[in-house]
Amino acid sequence: MAENGKRPSALMMWLGLADNAFTRQKTVKFGDASAVNSGRFYSIAVVVVLFTLWTLSSIFGWVEPFFWPPLDGTVERAAKLINEGFRNVALWEHVWISVYRVISGVLLGALVGIPLGFAMGLSSIARGLFDPIVEFMRPIPPLALIPLIILWFGIDETAKIFLLFLASLFIMTIAARSGVSSVKISKVHAAYSLGASRIQILRHVILPNTLPEIFTGIRTAMGVCWGTVVAAELVAADRGVGSMIMIAKNFLQTDTVVIGILIIGAIGYAIEMVMRWLERLLVPWKGKG
Amino acid sequence: MDGIHIDNVSMTFTLPGAADIHALKDVSLEIGAGEIVTVLGPSGCGKTTLLNIIAGFLSPTRGAVRLNGHEVRGPDAERGMVFQQGALFEWLNVERNIAFGPNMAGRPRAETRAKVENLLNLVGLAGFGEKPVYQLSGGMQQRVALARCLANDPDVILMDEPLGALDALTREKMQGLILKLWQETGKTILLITHSVEEALFLGSRLIVMAPRPGRIEKDYRLPFAERGLTQDPREVKSSTDYVERREEILSMIWSMEEEIMAGGTGE
Ligand SMILES: Nc1ncnc2c1ncn2[C@@H]1O[C@H](COP(=O)(O)OP(=O)(O)OP(=O)(O)O)[C@@H](O)[C@H]1O
Numbered sequence: 001m002a003e004n005g006k007r008p009s010a011l012m013m014w015l016g017l018a019d020n021a022f023t024r025q026k027t028v029k030f031g032d033a034s035a036v037n038s039g040r041f042y043s044i045a046v047v048v049v050l051f052t053l054w055t056l057s058s059i060f061g062w063v064e065p066f067f068w069p070p071l072d073g074t075v076e077r078a079a080k081l082i083n084e085g086f087r088n089v090a091l092w093e094h095v096w097i098s099v100y101r102v103i104s105g106v107l108l109g110a111l112v113g114i115p116l117g118f119a120m121g122l123s124s125i126a127r128g129l130f131d132p133i134v135e136f137m138r139p140i141p142p143l144a145l146i147p148l149i150i151l152w153f154g155i156d157e158t159a160k161i162f163l164l165f166l167a168s169l170f171i172m173t174i175a176a177r178s179g180v181s182s183v184k185i186s187k188v189h190a191a192y193s194l195g196a197s198r199i200q201i202l203r204h205v206i207l208p209n210t211l212p213e214i215f216t217g218i219r220t221a222m223g224v225c226w227g228t229v230v231a232a233e234l235v236a237a238d239r240g241v242g243s244m245i246m247i248a249k250n251f252l253q254t255d256t257v258v259i260g261i262l263i264i265g266a267i268g269y270a271i272e273m274v275m276r277w278l279e280r281l282l283v284p285w286k287g288k289g
Numbered sequence: 290m291d292g293i294h295i296d297n298v299s300m301t302f303t304l305p306g307a308a309d310i311h312a313l314k315d316v317s318l319e320i321g322a323g324e325i326v327t328v329l330g331p332s333g334c335g336k337t338t339l340l341n342i343i344a345g346f347l348s349p350t351r352g353a354v355r356l357n358g359h360e361v362r363g364p365d366a367e368r369g370m371v372f373q374q375g376a377l378f379e380w381l382n383v384e385r386n387i388a389f390g391p392n393m394a395g396r397p398r399a400e401t402r403a404k405v406e407n408l409l410n411l412v413g414l415a416g417f418g419e420k421p422v423y424q425l426s427g428g429m430q431q432r433v434a435l436a437r438c439l440a441n442d443p444d445v446i447l448m449d450e451p452l453g454a455l456d457a458l459t460r461e462k463m464q465g466l467i468l469k470l471w472q473e474t475g476k477t478i479l480l481i482t483h484s485v486e487e488a489l490f491l492g493s494r495l496i497v498m499a500p501r502p503g504r505i506e507k508d509y510r511l512p513f514a515e516r517g518l519t520q521d522p523r524e525v526k527s528s529t530d531y532v533e534r535r536e537e538i539l540s541m542i543w544s545m546e547e548e549i550m551a552g553g554t555g556e
């Protein structure tokens with residue numbers, strides 16, 4: 001039986017090279033999603049292999065620096081960017097301005113979108129008024145709006161934040177609306193029978209019920225806006241990570257371009273992780289209704 | 290306190306492109322204050338519809354429900370509800386679920402806290418006040434639902450298959466709890482169930498409804514709920530008169546079900 005086999009070490013399990021005790025006793029694993037472990041060993045291996053390849057190609061000069069920068073040069077460039085900044089603007093400032101734009105855009109979008117979504121979920125008039133606009137705007141990629149927004153606002157800060165506001169507005173509206181529509185009628189009925197007024201139902205039943213979906217909306221909006229801000233900065237900006245890699249490209253600084261891309265990936269990943277952590281903290285009842 | 294007066298209530302659902310559904314036709318029923326009444330009947334005979342009308346969530350096509358000297362026109366704290374499941378507020382812990390009614394009414398905190406403490410003891414959940422409701426078992430959740438309803442001190446408690454989602458053993462325990470609550474609070478209780486056993490054991494009165502159109506077929510007065518307060522439930526449920534009644538009602542419901550099968554879908 002299973003007990004006869006040697007018990008794998010904790011390290012092997014952490015690395016995903018051995019299954020946990022429960023999975024080891026499953027006889028049918030193919031098709032059972034919970035029997036697929038983290039495979040952490042292979043993740044580590046992939047990263048190590050990629051870096052080794054990069055190192056080797058730097059040493060032996062396999063790739064033209066114009067297409068892909070050597071590792072040592074990139075590290076040097078990164079140190080220089082951190083110490084001296086890029087084009088008289090500190091590196092952290094380039095990163096912060098992009099993050100700041102995303103946060104402002106998402107907050108403004110939430111500020112307008114959540115009440116709008118509530119109205120659409122609760123009133124036929126509001127639904128009728130806004131449904132055509134929301135449904136029409138939804139499939140338009142925010143980037144397609146850049147030319148129009150440049151015509152309206154030029155390329156200053158307002159333009160970028162307005163673009164991100166639009167990008168998150170419809171996501172937030174739809175999230176709030178679907179949250180309101182998914183409120184179980186038995187909860188609303190229970191609250192009325194407990195003597196709650198309409199405003200109390202809104203505040204104490206509908207609002208908490210929509211929070212998980214609103215949170216998912218904010219998470220999605222953050223992700224979309226992060227992608228959009230970088231793209232918008234590629235088109236028109238003098239600061240921000242997107243503008244940094246675009247300007248670096250014009251000067252054929254491939255290493256700065258690569259560093260910029262790594263930063264974009266890392267920040268996007270970090271935003272997602274922070275949002276997931278906040279979600280567990282703030283709406284622990286998600287999916288438990 | 291006053292009973293429930295159901296006066297010639299009819300309910301017709303009119304759906305576009307389909308025949309009207311006569312969910313209830315001329316239902317009249319007087320329920321005295323402090324009675325515990327169970328309602329039984331085949332699926333689709335209008336039990337939930339009747340309860341929703343009494344609760345005030347639906348207004349009947351004809352007729353009216355009266356209580357405490359006024360006509361029912363909407364939901365009100367005088368009529369508490371206990372649903373089958375999923376009506377607890379999962380974002381609140383047990384204590385705050387139970388305190389929901391008093392909190393909405395703006396009752397003083399100290400008073401509410403004492404009341405919640407009492408109710409937790411009454412339904413056997415002492416010490417669980419801080420738990421999130423989604424960490425409780427189905428039976429415990431229904432205890433919370435009962436306590437939440439009682440915290441509001443309604444005149445009438447309406448329950449739609451409150452024990453329907455529970456396993457047989459938990460169900461028996463909860464039946465005992467409902468009888469105990471009935472005895473200790475003296476509330477008027479109307480309880481819908483699919484279980485003949487449960488309807489017989491819990492109802493000092495048992496209403497059997499028939500479908501198409503939904504109507505009251507039989508109205509029994511029964512001694513078993515009173516007996517259940519003092520005797521062992523097992524004994525009550527194995528006594529000869531209980532068994533006889535059970536068989537009688539079971540065959541009545543069976544013949545209704547067979548009629549439905551034979552009658553197809555038409556009304
Ligand atoms: N909102 C509605 N719209 C249309 N028809 C409805 C509606 N609610 C109920 N009905 C119909 O009214 C009839 C009675 O339904 P009701 O839910 O009251 O039955 P029930 O006795 O509670 O059944 P069950 O035991 O399955 O819960 C059924 O034929 C049902 O299809």
Ligand SMILES: [Mg+2]
Nearest residue numbers: 336337338449
């Ligand atoms: Mg029903």
